[in-house]
Amino acid sequence: MTIEIPQEKLKKALSVIEKVSSKSPTLPILNNILLSAEKNILKLSATDLEVGANFQVLGKVSNPGQIAVSGRLLFGFINLLPGGNVSLSVSSQDLIVESGKYRTKIKGLLADEFPIIPKVEEDDFVLINSINFCSSLTQVYNIPAPSTARPEISGVYFSFNKNSLVLAATDSFRLGEKNVGLIKSNLKKSINIIIPQKTAREIINIFSEEEKELKVSVSDSQIMIESFLEGSSAPNIMLTSRLIDGEYPAYSEIIPQKHITSITLPRKDFLNHIKGASLFVNKNNEVKLKINSKKGTLEILASASAGGDYSSTIEGSVLGEDVEIVFNYRFLIDGLASILSEKVLFELNGDSGPAVLKPSGGGDYLYVVMPIKSS
Amino acid sequence: MTIEIPQEKLKKALSVIEKVSSKSPTLPILNNILLSAEKNILKLSATDLEVGANFQVLGKVSNPGQIAVSGRLLFGFINLLPGGNVSLSVSSQDLIVESGKYRTKIKGLLADEFPIIPKVEEDDFVLINSINFCSSLTQVYNIPAPSTARPEISGVYFSFNKNSLVLAATDSFRLGEKNVGLIKSNLKKSINIIIPQKTAREIINIFSEEEKELKVSVSDSQIMIESFLEGSSAPNIMLTSRLIDGEYPAYSEIIPQKHITSITLPRKDFLNHIKGASLFVNKNNEVKLKINSKKGTLEILASASAGGDYSSTIEGSVLGEDVEIVFNYRFLIDGLASILSEKVLFELNGDSGPAVLKPSGGGDYLYVVMPIKSS
Numbered sequence: 001m002t003i004e005i006p007q008e009k010l011k012k013a014l015s016v017i018e019k020v021s022s023k024s025p026t027l028p029i030l031n032n033i034l035l036s037a038e039k040n041i042l043k044l045s046a047t048d049l050e051v052g053a054n055f056q057v058l059g060k061v062s063n064p065g066q067i068a069v070s071g072r073l074l075f076g077f078i079n080l081l082p083g084g085n086v087s088l089s090v091s092s093q094d095l096i097v098e099s100g101k102y103r104t105k106i107k108g109l110l111a112d113e114f115p116i117i118p119k120v121e122e123d124d125f126v127l128i129n130s131i132n133f134c135s136s137l138t139q140v141y142n143i144p145a146p147s148t149a150r151p152e153i154s155g156v157y158f159s160f161n162k163n164s165l166v167l168a169a170t171d172s173f174r175l176g177e178k179n180v181g182l183i184k185s186n187l188k189k190s191i192n193i194i195i196p197q198k199t200a201r202e203i204i205n206i207f208s209e210e211e212k213e214l215k216v217s218v219s220d221s222q223i224m225i226e227s228f229l230e231g232s233s234a235p236n237i238m239l240t241s242r243l244i245d246g247e248y249p250a251y252s253e254i255i256p257q258k259h260i261t262s263i264t265l266p267r268k269d270f271l272n273h274i275k276g277a278s279l280f281v282n283k284n285n286e287v288k289l290k291i292n293s294k295k296g297t298l299e300i301l302a303s304a305s306a307g308g309d310y311s312s313t314i315e316g317s318v319l320g321e322d323v324e325i326v327f328n329y330r331f332l333i334d335g336l337a338s339i340l341s342e343k344v345l346f347e348l349n350g351d352s353g354p355a356v357l358k359p360s361g362g363g364d365y366l367y368v369v370m371p372i373k374s375s
Numbered sequence: 376m377t378i379e380i381p382q383e384k385l386k387k388a389l390s391v392i393e394k395v396s397s398k399s400p401t402l403p404i405l406n407n408i409l410l411s412a413e414k415n416i417l418k419l420s421a422t423d424l425e426v427g428a429n430f431q432v433l434g435k436v437s438n439p440g441q442i443a444v445s446g447r448l449l450f451g452f453i454n455l456l457p458g459g460n461v462s463l464s465v466s467s468q469d470l471i472v473e474s475g476k477y478r479t480k481i482k483g484l485l486a487d488e489f490p491i492i493p494k495v496e497e498d499d500f501v502l503i504n505s506i507n508f509c510s511s512l513t514q515v516y517n518i519p520a521p522s523t524a525r526p527e528i529s530g531v532y533f534s535f536n537k538n539s540l541v542l543a544a545t546d547s548f549r550l551g552e553k554n555v556g557l558i559k560s561n562l563k564k565s566i567n568i569i570i571p572q573k574t575a576r577e578i579i580n581i582f583s584e585e586e587k588e589l590k591v592s593v594s595d596s597q598i599m600i601e602s603f604l605e606g607s608s609a610p611n612i613m614l615t616s617r618l619i620d621g622e623y624p625a626y627s628e629i630i631p632q633k634h635i636t637s638i639t640l641p642r643k644d645f646l647n648h649i650k651g652a653s654l655f656v657n658k659n660n661e662v663k664l665k666i667n668s669k670k671g672t673l674e675i676l677a678s679a680s681a682g683g684d685y686s687s688t689i690e691g692s693v694l695g696e697d698v699e700i701v702f703n704y705r706f707l708i709d710g711l712a713s714i715l716s717e718k719v720l721f722e723l724n725g726d727s728g729p730a731v732l733k734p735s736g737g738g739d740y741l742y743v744v745m746p747i748k749s750s
Binding site: 070072073076077080082094095101102103104105106107272273275276279280306307308309310311312313314 | 445447448451452455456457469470476477478479480481482647648650651654655681682683684685686687688689
């Protein structure tokens with residue numbers, strides 16, 4: 001293998017691919033990146049057997065070939081170079097990297113030992129805007145908690161319909177749901193899958209940098225997401241991931257269809273007051289909210305027997321009945337942080353029913369949170 | 376105690392003082408900040424019994440008094456407030472903090488339980504520029520290593536002379552020495568002390584933000600550093616620290632007075648090449664340097680049997696003999712990072728004598744580093 005490639009391009013590809021490679025010591029080959037040079041394209045691949053990714057960049061290949069090397073070493077070295085061209089070549093089982101007055105030899109492994117990253121070979125796909133997709137995923141991907149008892153809720157639910165994709169995530173205390181528009185879909189029927197939380201994180205890492213059209217294909221056991229080189233159908237980045245087996249709970253049933261009280265509040269203020277209260281919470285992270293419809297206020301109270309008491313008041317427009325309700329402050333903070341609008345609508349159903357946070361004025365996102373039953 | 380004070384001022388004072396307060400659970404009173412209100416001044420104090428600090432801010436005191444409260448809680452709360460005035464008052468043993476619609480009650484401890492922060496009552500002092508002092512201290516304070524066997528080299532050496540202060544630090548593998556000019560000194564004789572590394576770090580934390588004249592006084596067991604309110608002799612910040620007992624080694628003897636080889640190099644380039652080599656070092660962190668006077672080059676080599684080999688070359692102006700020498704790369708990186716000039720002068724004394732890094736063109740800083748004897 002012999003290839004010449006601009007340092008900037010190689011650095012960018014490595015920064016993406018190196019994150020996907022496994023850090024686990026049990027299967028050392030997975031700590032490596034596979035380099036494959038062919039037809040003026042250098043393909044970099046990494047996988048941890050759950051998620052795999054390829055990144056293709058243009059370069060001057062004078063000798064096709066393959067080698068697997070430590071991603072940490074190669075990225076660390078390339079990252080320090082001042083720019084210009086980098087030459088990669090293989091001599092016996094070493095990768096020789098040269099650029100200007102820098103030269104290094106990295107011990108390689110045989111390319112055959114590197115696992116094959118499976119492709120999804122389905123004709124059905126959807127096209128989605130990368131920024132739209134990643135920011136939507138960001139609103140829900142942090143909600144699931146690892147669960148071996150209920151693996152299906154440890155992932156993020158993707159429901160592909162005719163013109164939209166619904167994302168949902170829950171840890172059984174709260175639930176986020178987001179509707180994302182599609183650019184195009186040629187699916188013949190709706191498809192429902194669960195992807196691992198780690199995959200969601202990698203999608204955001206990899207595809208949120210540039211605004212592009214992404215192609216998403218799904219098979220029985222895999223999801224594949226691809227971006228393409230500018231003005232070409234040649235793949236630039238491809239990510240595949242296994243899916244989580246199982247049926248996602250029929251969560252729509254727990255989204256309340258009506259409410260007894262609602263209050264509209266400035267979102268950042270509300271978030272700030274909850275953070276203030278969080279300094280004074282007890283072991284159960286409890287903050288008490290008191291909504292007074294006559295005064296048009298939300299009072300926030302917390303009390304830690306050891307440290308002290310907290311109280312503050314925000315004004316908002318209240319409709320419906322007064323209510324006193326207790327929440328885990330962390331769940332409120334997560335919900336408020338995942339909403340992007342200036343004002344937030346908070347809908348409540350008494351002191352023990354599920355409450356809903358939404359961008360005020362509607363929108364395509366909602367966050368359901370269960371109160372703590374006061375003792 | 377009742378006082379009103381702008382939130383911004385209180386926040387700034389707390390951000391400084393909270394860092395000084397102890398995080399250790401053995402003496403809970405030390406996790407607290409002592410608030411003392413008197414004559415339109417709020418004094419905030421914290422100590423961990425090694426370092427202590429006072430921060431005085433102007434406020435409207437309507438009732439003098441004292442209370443000790445958790446620095447973490449008070450700072451956390453004040454930090455979140457949107458601005459405006461804050462009112463602090465004491466009711467039974469609680470501190471009531473109010474600002475606009477925010478209100479909190481923090482449990483307090485009796486002020487009598489708070490240790491007295493000792494002052495240095497000496498007439499001799501020096502005046503020094505805060506930025507100058509802190510940036511100089513930054514060049515050496517990281518060098519010492521904790522040592523119970525030789526506590527005197529676990530601190531930073533301060534030697535006050537007629538018109539200058541010499542700072543020195545070593546861990547017996549390398550040594551940094553810095554000369555700092557004084558604005559004024561009325562010392563009758565030179566004073567040599569050793570301050571704890573933690574104190575050096577706190578001095579940098581506290582005094583590097585604003586350019587001010589600092590007053591430094593020393594007693595047999597304490598150092599005191601004071602800044603003053605703009606256009607006034609009223610103290611603003613006062614930091615005191617115990618000194619380390621013992622005699623600092625006569626380190627001047629190990630600073631080489633001549634050299635066999637010297638090379639002048641671009642500092643950032645040199646640093647970058649060493650970082651590149653550091654990816655490939657063996658367990659002993661060894662990098663080999665080869666200086667060739669005929670070619671005017673420094674070659675940098677590293678080799679990790681598991682990962683691969685590294686080599687790169689920098690051009691520089693060499694005087695004297697060729698040399699091959701091995702260093703711990705961490706010591707070179709620390710030295711190069713602590714020099715501020717664009718070019719660096721590297722003076723060597725064969726493959727086993729001490730080497731010196733200096734800003735090229737001379738200056739008031741030098742860094743001595745011992746090579747590793749090649750096996």
